[in-house]
Amino acid sequence: MLINLYGNQINKLPVKGFQDLINLRFLMLGQNQISSVKPDMFTGMRNLSDLDLPLNSLIALPSNAFKPLIALKVLDLALNHIERISLKGFVGLTELLFLNLDNNSLKSISAGAFKPLASLEMLVLDNNLLSTLTSATLEGLSNLQELYLRNNELERLPQDLFRHTPKLSQLALSGNRLKNMDGNIFTQLSGLKEVYLHDNPWTCDCNINGLVRWVSQTKANLSPLESLRCVGPTEYRNKSLSSLKDQNLRCRA
DSSP states (O other), X not given: OEEEOTTSOOOOOOTTTTTTOTTOOEEEOOSSOOOOOOGGGGTTOTTOOEEEOOSSOOOEEOTTTTTTOTTOOEXXXXXXXXXXXXXXXXXXXXXXXXXXXXXXXXXXXXXXXTTTOTTOOEEEOOSSOOOOOOTTTTTTOTTOOEEEOOSXXXXXXXXXXXXXXXXXXXXXXXXXXXOOOOGGGGTTOTTOOEEEOOSSOEEOSGGGHHHHHXXXXXXXXXXXXXXXXXXXXXXXXXXXXXXXXXXXXOOOO
């Protein structure tokens, strides 16, 4: 069963409004004016597999917001105004495969917020305001295969960021503020196939030697490879990282 309420002027979901629809599989609530979600709004929806809430007015995801949705596979929260996610915001979503948080206002993510999402395969965090990630940001995402972090404000990544995501095959980090990166950050990602690192202000000095080596050795597709270029220092400006593989880049004293 599918209910499509897309493009109305709904600003609030009724408490237990869907509880008798036990066979409901798809609920489309995009392009409305919904500003909050609470667990009692989803009471009884134990068979729902797809919840679409893009283009609404959500600002936060409170604790246990989606807890009744034990069979949910797809959760689309793109194009809202979400600034924060409670540590327990995704509790109960153990079957979720796809989470879309594209185009929100996230500046940070609580360590462990994704921990309940043991089945998640794809996480989209493009076009937010993320400036930092911690070693625990991806905790619990042992089944994650695709991670999209394009067009954020990331300046650096912790060395062990991906220790919780051994199955990652696609990684998009383009359009951030990354200046350097240790190539060893990818050591545990033996199945990596696609990596997007372009449109970052790479500073080609001693701090990027590890990444240059990794770029020259990896079997992953670095698309587009020629767009992976230095912005400085002057002698390396606009040179591609792949052309620096035989150089031992140094830092100025």
